[in-house]
Structures are given as structure tokens and as C-alpha cells.
Amino acid sequence: MRDEEIIELYFNRNERAIEETDVKYGNYLASIAGNILKCPEDVEEALDDTYMKAWKRIPPTRPQILRIFLGKIARNIAFNKYENMTAKKRGGGEIAEVLDELEECIPDSSDVEGSILGAELSRIIRDFVNNLPDREAYIFSCRYFYTEDISTIAKKFGMTQNNVSVTLSRLRGKLQSTLVREGYLAS
Structure with a gap:
């Protein structure tokens, strides 16, 4: 499915938008979150949070490049999750x-x-x-x-x-x- 069609699903508040986003960009977003979080369960949680944040932001936002829009969301969520996880226990990585x-x-x-x-x-x-x-x-x-x-x-x-x-x-x-x-x- 083309990005424009996925974005229209979001604007129409059709829950299929999240499914189509996952099909098209799930591996890409998991790679971004995985490079930061390393733990498959944390990556899965970050993906769920990414889809929810995209759902809340589209509309009113109409991303020009959906892949980059989603990548930034996933990256920020993963970094925030990483910060929260390491606030108590500072370590390498x-x-x-x-x-x-x-x-x-x-x-x-x-x-x-x-x-x-x-x-x-x-x-x-x-x-x-x-x-x-x-x-x-x-x-x-x-x-x-x-x-x-x-x-x-x-x-x-x-x-x-x-x-x-x-x-x-x-x-x-x-x-x-x-x-x-x-x-x-x-x-």
C-alpha cells in the first residue's frame, strides 16, 4: 500500500492504518528501536507506542515522508525508554x-x-x-x-x-x- 493511502486511513480513523503501517514499516521501526533497546520485549513495546503516537498525530499532521515521520517517533520513544530504564542503573552499551x-x-x-x-x-x-x-x-x-x-x-x-x-x-x-x-x- 502506498504511503498516501496509509495516511488517508489515519485521517479516516480507520484502524487498518496501524496494520498497514506495521506491514510496510514494522521491520524498519523495529531495527531503529532494536539498535537502541536491544531487548525484543522492549522493542515490541516501543513499536506499540510508536503506532499509538502516530495514531494521535495523524491527523492533524500530514507527514510528507511517512517513513521518516515514523522513524523519528520510534527513535524518540526508544531513547526515552532507554533513559527511563537506565536512570536507576547507569551502565555501558x-x-x-x-x-x-x-x-x-x-x-x-x-x-x-x-x-x-x-x-x-x-x-x-x-x-x-x-x-x-x-x-x-x-x-x-x-x-x-x-x-x-x-x-x-x-x-x-x-x-x-x-x-x-x-x-x-x-x-x-x-x-x-x-x-x-x-x-x-x-x-
Whole structure:
């Protein structure tokens, strides 16, 4: 079924919209949530929450690209679930590693001013990724949006793990320079 037809099912409040969403995008959304949560039961719960949130947001929202719209919802739900699960027990894992990698170049937004500037920061990062060559943009997105581990990225792009690590380090350096130039980080 085409995305436009699925979206129309949502607008018509037809519960088949969720079934069709699951058929078309279930594996994709499970992959996103699975990279973050690792536990099949938690992934299943995140998928259910994703479908419910999509049901609540469509309408009034009419997504331009349904796959990306759903992917963002799934990613945010999985990250929130991960945060809640680890609030009591801090530990390692891919998410902690990804966040540690980005910590050096993403400013702290825990204050009110930081919260207000969050949308601008998102735009700068989106523009940064959009201006990268395709391969680098995909590598960056695989690591920092889809939270894939280094070995998975290396296999996907036919690279060594060391080459992926070096590429990501350079990209973080470029992002950091961009954020300094934009006034989000001190030089």
C-alpha cells in the first residue's frame, strides 16, 4: 500500500492504518528501536507506542515522508525508554557510547536558554549532515541517528572498523568546528 493511502486511513480513523503501517514499516521501526533497546520485549513495546503516537498525530499532521515521520517517533520513544530504564542503573552499551562521542561537540542544553535554542541547534546539525558527501552523511546518520555499532557500519560500507572510527572522529571534529563558528561552543 502506498504511503498516501496509509495516511488517508489515519485521517479516516480507520484502524487498518496501524496494520498497514506495521506491514510496510514494522521491520524498519523495529531495527531503529532494536539498535537502541536491544531487548525484543522492549522493542515490541516501543513499536506499540510508536503506532499509538502516530495514531494521535495523524491527523492533524500530514507527514510528507511517512517513513521518516515514523522513524523519528520510534527513535524518540526508544531513547526515552532507554533513559527511563537506565536512570536507576547507569551502565555501558551502545547508547552511552554514542552519547559520550557526541558530548564533546554538542553543547549542554539543560538551562532555559539552551532549551530555547534547541530548534536552532537541530537546524544547524541537519544542515551540517545535508552538506556532507553522501557516504559521510550515511555513516554519520547510521551512528548518531540509528545508533548502529561501528562493526555494523563497517560491514555496511565495506570499511574497516578503524576507518569508520576515524571517519566519525573527523566528522565530529567538523561538527564541533561548525558549532563553534555558529556560536554554540566556545573555541
